[in-house]
Amino acid sequence: MAFATLVPGVASAAEAGEQVRGTLQTSLSGPIEGVTVEVATPDGEIVDTVETGEDGRWEVDLPGAGQYVVSVDPDDLPEGVEVNGEPSRTVTVDSGRAQPVNIGLNDGSRNDGGGTIRAVQLFVDGLRFGLLIAMAAVGLSLIYGTTGLTNFAHGELVTIGAIAAWYINVQGGVPLIPAALLAMVVGGVVGALNELAIWRPLRRRGTGLIAALVVSIGLSLALRYTYQIFYGGFSNPYADYQGQRAKSYGPFTLQDRDVASIVIAVVVLVLVALMLQRTKIGKAMRAVSDNRDLAASSGIDVNRVILFVWVLGGALAALGGVLLGLSDQVQWDMGFRLLLLMFAGVTLGGLGTAYGALLGSLIVGVFVQMSTLVIPNDMKYVGGLLLLIVILVVRPQGILGSRARIG
Amino acid sequence: MADLINAFAIAGKAFFGFQAVFFALLAIGLNVHFGYTGLLNFGQIAFAMLGGFGIAISVSLWGLPFWVGVIVGVLAAVVLALLLGLPTLRLRADYLAIVTIATAEGLRLVFRSVSATPVTGGTRGLSAFNRDFIALAPWDTARRYDLLGTTWSGGELWVVTVGWILVALCSLLVWALMRAPWGRVVKAIREDEDAVRSLGKNVYAYKMQALVLGGIFGAFGGMIYAVGTGSAIPDQYQNANTFLAYGALILGGAARVLGPVIGSMLLLFILQFADTGLRSLISNGVIPAELLSATDVAQLRYVLVGIGLMLLLVFRPQGIFGDRREVMLDAR
Numbered sequence: 001m002a003f004a005t006l007v008p009g010v011a012s013a014a015e016a017g018e019q020v021r022g023t024l025q026t027s028l029s030g031p032i033e034g035v036t037v038e039v040a041t042p043d044g045e046i047v048d049t050v051e052t053g054e055d056g057r058w059e060v061d062l063p064g065a066g067q068y069v070v071s072v073d074p075d076d077l078p079e080g081v082e083v084n085g086e087p088s089r090t091v092t093v094d095s096g097r098a099q100p101v102n103i104g105l106n107d108g109s110r111n112d113g114g115g116t117i118r119a120v121q122l123f124v125d126g127l128r129f130g131l132l133i134a135m136a137a138v139g140l141s142l143i144y145g146t147t148g149l150t151n152f153a154h155g156e157l158v159t160i161g162a163i164a165a166w167y168i169n170v171q172g173g174v175p176l177i178p179a180a181l182l183a184m185v186v187g188g189v190v191g192a193l194n195e196l197a198i199w200r201p202l203r204r205r206g207t208g209l210i211a212a213l214v215v216s217i218g219l220s221l222a223l224r225y226t227y228q229i230f231y232g233g234f235s236n237p238y239a240d241y242q243g244q245r246a247k248s249y250g251p252f253t254l255q256d257r258d259v260a261s262i263v264i265a266v267v268v269l270v271l272v273a274l275m276l277q278r279t280k281i282g283k284a285m286r287a288v289s290d291n292r293d294l295a296a297s298s299g300i301d302v303n304r305v306i307l308f309v310w311v312l313g314g315a316l317a318a319l320g321g322v323l324l325g326l327s328d329q330v331q332w333d334m335g336f337r338l339l340l341l342m343f344a345g346v347t348l349g350g351l352g353t354a355y356g357a358l359l360g361s362l363i364v365g366v367f368v369q370m371s372t373l374v375i376p377n378d379m380k381y382v383g384g385l386l387l388l389i390v391i392l393v394v395r396p397q398g399i400l401g402s403r404a405r406i407g
Numbered sequence: 408m409a410d411l412i413n414a415f416a417i418a419g420k421a422f423f424g425f426q427a428v429f430f431a432l433l434a435i436g437l438n439v440h441f442g443y444t445g446l447l448n449f450g451q452i453a454f455a456m457l458g459g460f461g462i463a464i465s466v467s468l469w470g471l472p473f474w475v476g477v478i479v480g481v482l483a484a485v486v487l488a489l490l491l492g493l494p495t496l497r498l499r500a501d502y503l504a505i506v507t508i509a510t511a512e513g514l515r516l517v518f519r520s521v522s523a524t525p526v527t528g529g530t531r532g533l534s535a536f537n538r539d540f541i542a543l544a545p546w547d548t549a550r551r552y553d554l555l556g557t558t559w560s561g562g563e564l565w566v567v568t569v570g571w572i573l574v575a576l577c578s579l580l581v582w583a584l585m586r587a588p589w590g591r592v593v594k595a596i597r598e599d600e601d602a603v604r605s606l607g608k609n610v611y612a613y614k615m616q617a618l619v620l621g622g623i624f625g626a627f628g629g630m631i632y633a634v635g636t637g638s639a640i641p642d643q644y645q646n647a648n649t650f651l652a653y654g655a656l657i658l659g660g661a662a663r664v665l666g667p668v669i670g671s672m673l674l675l676f677i678l679q680f681a682d683t684g685l686r687s688l689i690s691n692g693v694i695p696a697e698l699l700s701a702t703d704v705a706q707l708r709y710v711l712v713g714i715g716l717m718l719l720l721v722f723r724p725q726g727i728f729g730d731r732r733e734v735m736l737d738a739r
Contacts, residue, residue, distance in 0.1 A: 150505070202721065205721070207720075207721065210447065211720050211721075211724060214657075214716065215717045217449070218654075218714065221710075221712060221716070222709070222712075222714045224709075224713075225707070225713070228706045229699075229706045229710070337512075340508065378516070378520045378522075379516060379517060379522065381512075381516060385510065388505070388506065389494060392494040396494075396497075396502065
């Protein structure tokens, strides 16, 4: 990450006078010392000129409230660091306030600084994002495989994980790691409730798959707006692991929490794969997913397997939600937005297969991040959706799917 | 008691308001898709957005006459339907569902993005494009009119009048089509695609025609909404609206000509009544503010719609007027 700003200093409330202050640093160069910062009135009358200290900080006392122009001298910046846009900012200072000033710095590892580095950086970010999608999507794909249900409410399992962890972590004061484990339990329980309270009775009633699909949409709508009522429309960060500085790993940089999230995701997904491959219940899951009637006739308790799939899917989605909340903050509709990318991943890999979901999600994650090389950042999800449509034209059964499933 | 009567009057206005027209047109389109042909279009709101922005962009950006804007909106909807149908209509039903929901969300993100701002106005949208349309009204649009205890502005009344005429015409078209051979083929596709194919019908072409037709109805809905609010803003066209329209369709009864119309009038009435009623209960202190604040009421509506949609599909999939045998759809 190449974030580079004048991070606002901590305002000391004791001082009554007006002030502007900030910190000059970038993720690569660290705090920048000895840069001239000039503060003037809008008429051009200079209030004061200071240099940033050893820790990159600077502050200027002001004669009173009003508008001021803060400018840095670009010539003082170290090699490779540039100011984003104009080297000056106009700020309005209220009376009695120490006004933080943000001047964006560019250390060349993002935007136009060397294409290869940026591509590698986006690739790594994409892998991290893809692993998150994969964790959430494995459950979606297995549920589809075992029950035929296209579960549009799966995104809400992601959100419940993130929100549960937020309440336990921020309101309850529990550290994030145990909070995440508790959130996984919550996700698993909600998944089980989904199956026991809604989908199993509906299967017993003989509700058609299309009706079930619309029911899942109704469930998604109801849950999503319930979250908004209780949690609110704002995005909030977790209490732990905030404000980390990105570390350099050669051609790319990562924050420690991103490294941790990649490691956690890889370990969890390998464990899931081992479970599917080696354990009895995992084999049963794949058997039911492959051919339900055959599995039932060879003595597998299909309903028990489906319940297990829901618990597993719910717990994985919840963990994915916690990790997504860690990097992108917690929001009431984060799961729904992720759902569309999960569908893209699952369709790309092949609906109903666990490994297909994994592979497809990774590709979608990388594609979405890498697409910002050519399209604006706020349209990157659109790239993922376009990919979904292209897949359906070229190879509708997905990479690992079988032709027979697509109708 | 006065609050209750007041809530009833406001809800009564919603029964005929342009939002009801909007949802009725969306739901008529969905009826062609889902009710008659068995297509799962979850991106109906995208057609509406193209309709609304077709007018808004043509009139306020390109300076074209209003009726040209209508044609642009319809053409845009046709193109979208073709683009959506081409890859998915040969596949099983849920692929269309996934692609349409993704496209609707994607299009909204494109329309509200920074790079689209010169064309669509970004998050603030476009306005000032319905003057020509309002000027066509045969009565004074600056006045306010009292009808049956509710107050309407002249412009509002004009939009609503045109809207309900449009709804009537669309319903008439659907009624005529479903009596014609085309309607019988389409309904047969819903029941058994392979059987229709074995009779030598081009199932793909029929599905595509149904998708285009329903999409055009959706675009009309978006146009009414745009001239009704006087502005076209991408975030007005949230995905949840598609599901509200599904709620209206299933409430009224799918595969019935008047099902979507009655359904959306009732749905809007219920939503508005719940909204006004809950707000007055909160302001009177009957519901404690800690439990539910006035700002939460808007969200609570969607929760109720979601739960209502689930309950309807499970316990009464045919809605009020529908025929149970006609709505027992299954994935093939």
